[in-house]
Amino acid sequence: MKELVIISGKGGTGKTSLTAAFIKLMGRCVAADCDVDAADLDLLLGSKNKSMSEFTGRKRPVIDEKKCTSCGKCYEVCEFDAIIKGEISYNVDNYSCEGCGACYYFCPENAITFEPAKSGEVYISDTKNGPFVHARLIPGEENSGKLVIAVKNEAKRLAIDNNIENIIIDGSPGTGCPVIATISGSDYVVVVTEPTFSGMHDLERVLALTDRFSIKAGVIVNKSDINVRISKEIQEKVKASGKVILGEIPYDREFIDALQDGKSIVEFNKDSKLSQMVQNIYNKIIRNLEEV
Amino acid sequence: MKVAVSTQGKDINSVVDARFGRTLGFIIFDTESENWEFLDNSQVLNAPQGAGIQAAKHVVDAGVNVVITGHLGPNAFKALSAAQVNAYTFKGGSVKEAIDLLKKGELQSLTNPDVEGHWV
Amino acid sequence: MYIAIASGKGGTGKTTVAVNLAVVSALLNKRTRLLDCDVEEPDVHVFMKPEDVEEKAVNVKIPVIDEQKCTKCGKCKDICEFSSLVFLNDKPVIFDDMCHSCMLCLRVCPFDAITLKDKKIGTLRSGYGVNNVLLDYGLLDIGQVAAPSIISQLKDRLKNDTNNNVILDCPPGTACSVVESVKDAEFVVLVTEPTRFGLNDLKLAVELMRSLEKKIGVVINRSDDNDPLIEDYLNKENINLLGKIPYLKEAAHIYSEGDILVKKDSGLHSRFLTIYSKITGEVES
Numbered sequence: 001m002k003e004l005v006i007i008s009g010k011g012g013t014g015k016t017s018l019t020a021a022f023i024k025l026m027g028r029c030v031a032a033d034c035d036v037d038a039a040d041l042d043l044l045l046g047s048k049n050k051s052m053s054e055f056t057g058r059k060r061p062v063i064d065e066k067k068c069t070s071c072g073k074c075y076e077v078c079e080f081d082a083i084i085k086g087e088i089s090y091n092v093d094n095y096s097c098e099g100c101g102a103c104y105y106f107c108p109e110n111a112i113t114f115e116p117a118k119s120g121e122v123y124i125s126d127t128k129n130g131p132f133v134h135a136r137l138i139p140g141e142e143n144s145g146k147l148v149i150a151v152k153n154e155a156k157r158l159a160i161d162n163n164i165e166n167i168i169i170d171g172s173p174g175t176g177c178p179v180i181a182t183i184s185g186s187d188y189v190v191v192v193t194e195p196t197f198s199g200m201h202d203l204e205r206v207l208a209l210t211d212r213f214s215i216k217a218g219v220i221v222n223k224s225d226i227n228v229r230i231s232k233e234i235q236e237k238v239k240a241s242g243k244v245i246l247g248e249i250p251y252d253r254e255f256i257d258a259l260q261d262g263k264s265i266v267e268f269n270k271d272s273k274l275s276q277m278v279q280n281i282y283n284k285i286i287r288n289l290e291e292v
Numbered sequence: 293m294k295v296a297v298s299t300q301g302k303d304i305n306s307v308v309d310a311r312f313g314r315t316l317g318f319i320i321f322d323t324e325s326e327n328w329e330f331l332d333n334s335q336v337l338n339a340p341q342g343a344g345i346q347a348a349k350h351v352v353d354a355g356v357n358v359v360i361t362g363h364l365g366p367n368a369f370k371a372l373s374a375a376q377v378n379a380y381t382f383k384g385g386s387v388k389e390a391i392d393l394l395k396k397g398e399l400q401s402l403t404n405p406d407v408e409g410h411w412v
Numbered sequence: 413m414y415i416a417i418a419s420g421k422g423g424t425g426k427t428t429v430a431v432n433l434a435v436v437s438a439l440l441n442k443r444t445r446l447l448d449c450d451v452e453e454p455d456v457h458v459f460m461k462p463e464d465v466e467e468k469a470v471n472v473k474i475p476v477i478d479e480q481k482c483t484k485c486g487k488c489k490d491i492c493e494f495s496s497l498v499f500l501n502d503k504p505v506i507f508d509d510m511c512h513s514c515m516l517c518l519r520v521c522p523f524d525a526i527t528l529k530d531k532k533i534g535t536l537r538s539g540y541g542v543n544n545v546l547l548d549y550g551l552l553d554i555g556q557v558a559a560p561s562i563i564s565q566l567k568d569r570l571k572n573d574t575n576n577n578v579i580l581d582c583p584p585g586t587a588c589s590v591v592e593s594v595k596d597a598e599f600v601v602l603v604t605e606p607t608r609f610g611l612n613d614l615k616l617a618v619e620l621m622r623s624l625e626k627k628i629g630v631v632i633n634r635s636d637d638n639d640p641l642i643e644d645y646l647n648k649e650n651i652n653l654l655g656k657i658p659y660l661k662e663a664a665h666i667y668s669e670g671d672i673l674v675k676k677d678s679g680l681h682s683r684f685l686t687i688y689s690k691i692t693g694e695v696e697s
Contacts, residue, residue: 011421011423011424012421012422012425013423016609037420037585037586037616038421038585038609038612040608040609040613043608043609043612058493077515077519079514079515080514095592096592098512100494100514100516101516102514102516105516137587139586139616139619139620139623140586140588140590140620140624141587141588142588143585173422173584173585174422174452174453174584175452176452176559194668195668196667196668196670197669198453198455198458214363223664226664227668251664259608259609262608342507342510345507346495346498348500349499349500352500367507367510371500371505374500374503375500375501375503376501
C-alpha cells in the first residue's frame with residue numbers, strides 16, 4: 001500500500017484542486033481529506049452515500065448546577081480561566097477548557113462530571129474512484145491531529161478491506177500538529193506553493209518538516225506567472241536542496257471555473273492546456289512514488 | 293535477555309514495522325529460552341496522544357531489555373532511556389532476521405531520537 | 413477600535429486585509445497597532461517591515477519531581493490527562509512536550525515533591541513598521557504545540573493601551589486558537605473568496621463567530637465584481653457585506669513582492685478606505 005500526501009504550508013495555493021485532479025487521474029484509490037477544519041475536497045469529488053460516525057476527543061467537565069454550591073474551588077484550581085461564575089452556579093467555558101480535570105478532581109460536592117465529548121464527525125462516502133474518508137472538526141475545538149489520525153486509520157482500513165493499492169490524502173495547511181500527523185508514515189509528499197514571499201517562507205518550513213521525517217518530497221509551483229522572479233528563485237532553492245520540481249502551472253482561471261462547476265480540472269476540460277500540464281505533473285509524481 | 297521487536301504481523305516471520313508508537317504490536321523474544329510471544333499494541337495504536345510513551349511503557353512493563361524498531365521519536369527515546377532499555381534500528385526484513393542480526397552484534401544502536409515526535 | 417480579521421479557509425487574503433486596513437488607519441493619523449496571531453506561520457512582518465524589533469522569550473511553567481521527596485505513590489500519573497507523566501520501572505518521568513501546565517500533579521501530590529520550572533515555547537516580537545504602525549507578533553518554536561498560550565501573552569500587550577486602533581490578524585481555520593484570538597475583539601471581519609471552497613469555509617467561520625456572539629462583517633477578496641454565490645448567502649443570513657477587493661493580476665504581483673496594496677494603487681486605496689469606514693460605523697453603532 002502506498003500513501004501520497006498533498007500539502008501546502010500556506011493556504012490558498014490550489015492544493016485541494018490539484019488533489020482532486022490527481023485522484024481522478026489515479027483511477028481506483030482511497031481518498032482522504034485531512035484538512036479537517038476546512039474540509040473542501042468533498043466539493044470536487046461528487047461523493048455519495050455518506051455515512052457518519054462521531055469522533056470523541058478529550059474529556060469535558062460539566063457542572064451540575066443543582067449540586068453546585070458555588071464554593072469556587074473549581075475556579076481556584078483552573079489554570080485556563082475556563083471556569084466562569086454564573087448566577088446559579090459556576091459554569092465551564094468550553095472554548096478555554098483544555099480538559100485537565102482539575103475542577104472535577106477538586107470539587108468537594110461531586111457536582112462535576114468529566115467524560116469524553118464529541119469534537120467532530122468522520123464520514124465515509126463513495127466516489128467513482130473508490131471510498132472517500134473526510135471529517136469535520138466542530139468549530140472552536142482543538143485541532144491537535146487526533147482527528148487527522150482517525151481519518152488516516154479509517155482510510156488505511158478501507159484500503160485493506162477493499163484491496164486498494166493507493167491512498168491519496170489532502171493535507172492541512174501550516175506546519176503544526178495536524179500536518180505532522182498527516183505526513184507521518186506516508187510514502188511521498190507533494191508540496192503545492194505559490195511564488196510570493198510568504199509562499200516561499202512557508203515552503204521552507206514545510207520542507208524542513210518532510211526532511212525531519214525522512215519522507216521524499218516534490219514541489220509544484222502554482223500561479224507561477226504571478227511573480228516570475230520569485231518563481232525562479234523557489235525552483236532554484238528546491239533543486240539546490242536536492243528535491244524535485246514536479247512542475248509549474250501559470251495562473252489559470254479554469255481552476256475557479258472547474259471549482260464552481262464542482263468538478264476537478266481534468267474532468268472539467270480534459271483536453272485543455274491546464275489539464276495536460278496537470279497530467280504531466282501527475283505522471284512525474286507516479287514515477288517518484290514507484291521509486292519509494 | 294528479552295527483546296521487543298515492532299511488527300506488522302503476529303509471528304516471528306512478520307515484517308518489522310518502522311514505527312514504534314503506532315506499530316500493530318511487538319514480538320517479545322526471550323534470548324535464553326528462544327521462546328516468543330505477541331504483545332498487542334492496538335490500543336496504543338489508536339490512542340489519541342503520546343503513542344510513543346505508551347508503547348514504551350508497554351514494553352518496559354513486559355520486562356524488556358532491548359527494543360528493535362525502525363525509528364524512535366524523542367519521547368519514546370526518553371522513556372526507553374529512563375527505563376534503561378537499549379534500542380536498535382532495523383528496517384525491511386522479518387522479526388527473525390532482526391533478532392539474528394542482534395545476536396551477531398550487527399544491529400546499529402539508536403543513541404538519539406531520529407524522528408521528530410508528533411504528539412498525537 | 414479593536415477588530416479581528418479571520419477566515420475559515422487559509423489563503424483568502426486575511427493578512428492582506430489586516431495589513432491594508434492598518435495602513436489606511438495610520439494614513440488617517442490614527443495611532444495603529446497590528447497583532448499577528450498566526451504564530452505558526454506569521455507573515456504580517458513581511459509586509460510591515462518593523463524596525464528595531466524587540467524580542468522576548470515566552471515561557472510556560474512545567475513540573476519537576478524532587479526524587480528525594482517522591483514516595484512513588486503514583487497519584488500524579490493517575491490524574492494526568494495528557495500522558496505527560498508516566499512511571500517507568502517504578503520511576504516517574506515527565507514529558508515536557510506533552511504537558512499543558514495545568515498544575516494538577518503539583519496540587520495532588522501529598523508530599524510536596526513537585527516544583528515548577530520555566531520552559532521556553534516561543535518568542536514575542538515587537539517593532540514599528542510601515543507608516544509607524546506598531547506590530548506585535550509571536551513565533552511558536554518549531555515542534556511546540558501551545559499556540560493559544562503565545563496568543564494570550566501576545567494579547568496581554570494590549571492591556572493598558574486604549575489609545576490605539578487595534579487590528580488583529582487571526583490564524584486560519586476555526587479551531588481553538590482562532591477563538592483565543594477573537595475573544596476580546598469588538599468586531600470580526602471575515603475574509604472570503606467567491607468560490608465554493610470560500611463559501612463552505614465562510615459558513616463554518618460564521619457559525620463559530622455567532623456561537624461566540626461576535627458582531628461580524630464580510631469582505632470578498634478576488635471578487636469577480638458580481639459574486640452571487642457569496643452575496644446570496646450573506647443576504648439570506650443577513651450579514652453585512654463590507655466591501656469587495658477585485659481580482660487584479662497587478663495586485664497579486666504587489667502582494668507577492670511583500671508590498672502594500674493601498675500604497676501602490678489608488679483605486680485599491682479607496683476600496684479599503686470604504687471598508688474601513690464601514691467597519692468604524694459598525695463598531696460605533
